[in-house]
Amino acid sequence: MPKKVSDFIEVPTAVVKPGLGVDKRGKSGKEEAYKPDKIQSNSNDALTDDEDNEKFQVLLQHKRLVNSWMKGPGQEYDLNNEKYAEYKNALNKLALDNENVLHRAIQALKEKKSSRNIGAGNIPDTLLTDKALDVIEQVVVDNPTFFTDSARDQIPLFEAPKCEAAIFLRIIKLVVPNSVAGRLNVTSKECRRENEVCPLWDVTEKRRRQCEKGGNVGENVTSFELVDKEERQDAQSSIEDAQSSLGDEQSTLGDEQSSLGDREGIDDTHMYRCLHDEIDAHKVLREDERLRKALRVALRDRERVHSDCLKPLLVAKRFDCGLDGRAQTIPRQSFETFLDLCPSDVFDEAPEKGPTPLQIAVQLFSEQSLDYELLFTTIEALVNRRPKSIFLSTGAGDSARTAYRILKTLKAAKEPENTLWRSRAEELLKRKCIGYREPVPDKKKQMVDVDLQETKRNFLYWDLKAEKRFSLTLMDESVMLDKSYIETVRDLSGMKFETVLEFIRLPYWKPLGTPSGPRDTEERGNRAPDPGSTANPGSVRRDGSEGRKVSQEAELDPYKTLFEWLWEGSPDGKNKVRKIFTVEVDDSGPEPHSNAAIREAMRGRADADGNLPRDFGVEVWKWKKFDICADTVATAVPDAHEVYLYSQGNTAVLRGWACDLALSRLKRLKKLIIEIYPKNANDKADCLAYKKGFKRGIREQCPWLEDDDISYTIPDSSGEDDGSNQNGVGKGRDGKGQISSLSSGATLERKDWVGRLKKFNGFMTNITRSLSPRDKPLVEVALLDDGVKLMGLEGDQTGWSFRGDGIEYFVGPCVHGTEMAGCIREVCPMTTLRICRLDDSKAAGNDKFTIKSCSKALRWAIDNGVEIISMSWSYEWKFESQDENDDKAEFAGLVKEAARKAILFAALPDKEVQLQEVAPVGLSDDVIKIGSATRFGKVTEDNALVHSDFILPGEEIQRPGGPPAKGSSYATAYAAGLAAMVLCCLQAHCELVAEEGEDKRPAKMVRVAKTAKGMRTVFRNLSGDGGSKDGGPPFLQPYHVFGESFLDGKGYRLEKLREISTTMLSPTDLKGFPGV
Incomplete structure (x- = not known):
């Protein structure tokens, strides 16, 4: 008769560390009695001696069984042999300290791996055999909580990934995947109708045996038997032979059939047999929930999930090609199942x-x-x-x-x-x-x-210099988006797209008011629009150069060109778009795109074999063309998850959609939204009456959709204004938030100040073209305004919109910003513009733009490393709400930061006001404050009582059919353009000198001129006598320094630039910048 545990309590023994003292042997190799110094129990009452003895015997059986596993293949106890029946019975019992066999196995694995001096951070070879893993799996099938119970502060769930990941992954594999569980609860007949392979084959073999109908097979010794590898291989060969005999129709079963070899089965050759008559699917789900519940409770410990489960799995040796499959074991399905179980x-x-x-x-x-x-x-x-x-x-x-x-x-x-x-x-x-x-x-x-x-x-x-666009919004454009417009945007906008776009939003391509029918080909840039026309208001060319020749004839289906541009990318083969999540197009006008054009836009033209060359992988489809062909939708966006269809109330079309098999081709469709806009009350009544019939028809074609997945609505017909051109862009304001107004087609007289710089512009243009290629533009000017139109704009530019709705920087009237860009380019044609479109859609009070968008734009300009920032606007600087105060404080800080890194020009308000009460001119002494001058070089009355650093032309700007315009905003843009020309001149001089010798002064001139103090020095040297005699601000007259007639030749160019440069920044001036 076995001794009781209490018989040994009086025997002196060393204190045993938890988990390590139950396997001591004497010199003879015989087991010594277990001598615990303390008997632990989770119950309130102490265990009886009989219970102690039983637990001790279980402990010994666990220990011997696990020791057999540690000896390797062929040494494991065969639990199907009557000789080892007692060990089999002990598997479902607890030992002392509530240990189960998993605790004992994991502890033994730790000790064995520790004895091999394997570091904790390494992944050792798998030590357990398949037979041992089978036993452990069966234990958890019968006792799910064994894997999550704690004994001596150790939980197998968290210990297994660190010492033997195969245990962890075996147990996780027992969990029925969500994709399978959802298909189990059907009858055998339904299963055969809905599934090509019964989902019960995707349940592990031991779970199936546990849930066989007609008995508890958990007691069957075959539960522990291994499926012979040769038998499995033979079965797999039989499957392959059967598949090859099914013909082409069955050969396209896809991923589900290709994974058959991974399914466990008693007879793999019959996997096409439905198992619902043999396996209790409801019991499978109940038993599965028992295991899931145990795992979910344990996995609430977030830190342990990270440190003890995920981290040990995500190490290099798990993915090492040189290791065998047992060590390299991250099966995707099991890993995904585990991730799903984690909170x-x-x-x-x-x-x-x-x-x-x-x-x-x-x-x-x-x-x-x-x-x-x-x-x-x-x-x-x-x-x-x-x-x-x-x-x-x-x-x-x-x-x-x-x-x-x-x-x-x-x-x-x-x-x-x-x-x-x-x-x-x-x-x-x-x-x-x-x-x-x-x-x-x-x-x-x-x-x-x-x-x-x-x-x-x-x-x-x-790194914002690497920034690309991941959306495109042309909504609210007021001109015709024909092929010529799209080509202009492509060639002049400087936009670079990501391979993936979040959305593309396009308005109706031909807004009301745009001409129809053929017209003569003419230059848009030199044509003043008719009064009230919505033609491009910013297309007027200031430099008189030849602009883009565009056809005024309306071309149908222009968005084919746009999507082709996105797919083909830039001329260098980069910036190709391959994914668009949402396509939203307003095509509800009288001349919508044809069905063929829509298909071609999204998929390209089919080749001789009918193959379509492109697929944007669109997931949300909102192309608002009324009564569109269902086949067009299915062809254009075959992977759509959400589809919007628009009807004008014709029930024949609705019936066609409901009965057409085309929509059934959208296998990933999750939501179908029907919007109906009936033309009269009778059509509305017919549509309402057909609602149930429509949903029924769709569900017959798309049986995976539920009733709630189909939306069938008739929007309020009271009418909604789309808001186009209602946000006040370019309207101009007096006083606070002022931007000087300038109506469509405004031009400056070409004589006087601007005209006298024209020849020098040509001289500098020729020089800069002869310079060596460079990675960075010669000079970059950031223009913070309401956007810039591209038509008629020559040169390099790119931009970003900081409007909340994401409308691109060139869309809409953009009147003021377009004029400012024209002023800058008039003075310095080779300037690269960085256009920042501020948000004027949500401006409050008298502020033209939201302060938040000003901050974002300024940050963007700083991070892009521009040399010059032009802000031809101002607003009253007073604090109100806390949010507004925070935004203004952020903007003030950015102005000061920008003034240290670039040259900032800001316009004075065209009214009498205290300078410290106006932003951005009053936020920093380093902001160069620009006022407007008359054509005679005197300060205008509007700016006479406000201090300015310099004045430039800002009066008598002629407008066709209207009175002259004026404003310091134009003077500010001219100042930014002049500063850009200064930098171009100094940089060109520096590069030409570098080719001739090692004179370091030109490089210092460039560095000095890029500071606010240095540019002020240059401007004073360019001012001549204007305004200085009567104490007014200096009036800039650069033509006196630049000259007005020029020769050619490299030697002359170098000498002329040296003369200009030393006049702008003399050696005496440079001494004032010792640290630059």
């Missing part, structure tokens, strides 16, 4: 210490000789589980790094496979970012609503 907050917050799981995973691309495809699928699973987690960063400030930034800046292994899968991982993260539409983590690592567009830009571009 969302595991992924919503970064760990207290160390990187996130996603960041750990992407860093593995720096390792060599890995299975990079497996690594990519693991990253994909992490991203798909919680897409918002991509925005989490570790570090602070400029050093904060998201997984995307880590991946982009990683020094990757130089292997073709690495390059391929790393680029796919980058594209995956980029697509998830751009397509994301929910709250994202803020700096406190909490999910909140923030400026999503700004968050996405910060995620994608930590």
